[in-house]
Amino acid sequence: MIAQASTFASRVDLLFWGICALSLAIMLLVGSLVLFFAIKYRRGTAAKRGPVPEKVSREVEIGWTAATAFAFVFLFWFAAVVGTEQFEVPEEALEIHVVAKQWMWKVEHPNGTREIDALHVPVGVPVRLVMTSQDVIHSFYVPAFRIKRDVLPGRYVEIGFTPDRAGTYRLFCAEYCGTDHSRMIGSISVMSQADYARWSSARPQGDSLADQGRLLFERMGCTGCHGPSAQVHAPDLAGIHGRMQPLDGGGFVRADEGYLRDSILLPRKDIVAGYRPIMPSYQGIASEDDLIRLIAYLKSPEASNDRSTTAP
Ligand code: HEC
Ligand SMILES: [Cu+2]
Structure with missing residues (x-):
């Protein structure tokens, strides 16, 4: 069993x-x-x-x-x-990013902690995994949780679970993905809340994903158009996550993570009503890791504060 x-x-x-x-x-x-x-x-x-x-x-x-x-x-x-x-995940769930590639699982926690082929989660807390692949199709499979979801390149897929028993469980890739597919395995550690807090604080504390995203937002030139002192007519990105955005040509779209991702990689796909399609594509420039950080920044309350305090 x-x-x-x-x-x-x-x-x-x-x-x-x-x-x-x-x-x-x-x-x-x-x-x-x-x-x-x-x-x-x-x-x-x-x-x-x-x-x-x-x-x-x-x-x-x-x-x-x-x-x-x-x-x-x-x-x-x-x-x-x-x-x-497994697809109905509560909003307040702990959000963890997973990037699959041949042949490993890269895990990024909101506070910036990274793991490879390992995932630590606290017991009894709902977890939401936002996953993507850097190359081919993989599949995130944890038999002990009874969850499995294909991880596709070029988009975000989500899966949720609430671990309810501490222990170490196996993670498999369940989609044949090349030579070392059978070695694309990892371990999932479900820890008591106290152990998890200890584990978390023992990790080297880097910047949170959102903080790293803010740096990227400047370094990649987003502020040149979206920043408070930009001369270009570009939308204000403060509080954009979850909003219904009006599109050029009618209709609305919910600004979820997938939409934010597409806005950065495929800006011509959906044009915001009232703006001209001048945003360059960051395909091939922003890596999966960069995207996770940029989106974490756009989702953070900090992104809204930056705007409201320095708005012209
Ligand atoms: C050359 C100016 C320019 C640069 C540089 C630029 N953008 Fe944009 N961006 C725009 C314009 C104009 C729009 C609105 C038209 C559209 O949807 O393409 C837009 C739209 C967006 C949207 C969708 C906004 C909405 O209201 O739905 C997001 C998200 C976004 N940009 C993020 C970024 C990020 C992140 C960067 C940096 C990696 C960036 N942009 C760089 C001009 C720019
Ligand atoms: Cu795989």
Whole structure:
């Protein structure tokens, strides 16, 4: 048995064994009926071979059709509930970034702590992983949490879980990704809250992702257009995360992480209403690590403060 270490692991297992049990029950029922009738109606027996009365046969037909339909609709519903749970992550969850590449997992915590092929999380706290790949498709798979999600290049995918048992668990790449795919493994440490706090403070304290993002924002020239003293007509990015942005040509889009990412890499994709498409693309200039930092900065309250205090 694989350890159950997340809040929905037991439900996934219930679903799995439920499907097994139901399939087994139906197999036994059908199998034994086949056997029973094969013996009863074998050649030479005196069993009654006339037509079944219509009323009886109709009731039997309706009965078994309804019962199996109900059983499978119920299974479908239950599977849908369990299956979508890992994509419904509470807003206040601990957000951790994962960048996959051939053949390792790079992990970045909001406070700037980095790990490779390892992830430390506190027990009982909802975690949201925002993941992307630097090269090919990988898949983040932690059997003990019963979570698996393909990690695609060029976009962010999310997955959530709440670990509920301390311990060390295995992380696998579950999408064949080249020569060392089988070695693209890592360890997930679920720690008590106290141990986690100790672990966290024992790490060398660098700048937070948002602070590093602010430096990049200046160094990459974003301030030249988006800064308070810019001469260019460019949108104010303060508090942009989560806002509904009006687009050129009508319609709105929610400024989530994926939108911010595309705004930086593919600025022509969505043009903000009232602006001209003059923003250069940072494709090939901003690395995945840079993007994580820039977006962390745009999401931080600090980004809004910079603006409100120095606005012209
Ligand atoms: C040459 C000026 C210029 C530079 C440099 C520039 N931008 Fe922009 N940016 C714009 C303009 C103009 C728009 C609005 C038109 C559009 O959507 O492309 C924009 C739009 C955006 C948006 C979407 C804003 C919204 O309201 O939805 C984001 C996010 C953004 N830029 C981030 C950045 C980041 C991060 C950098 C630096 C890596 C940067 N920009 C560099 C001019 C610039
Ligand atoms: Cu891989």
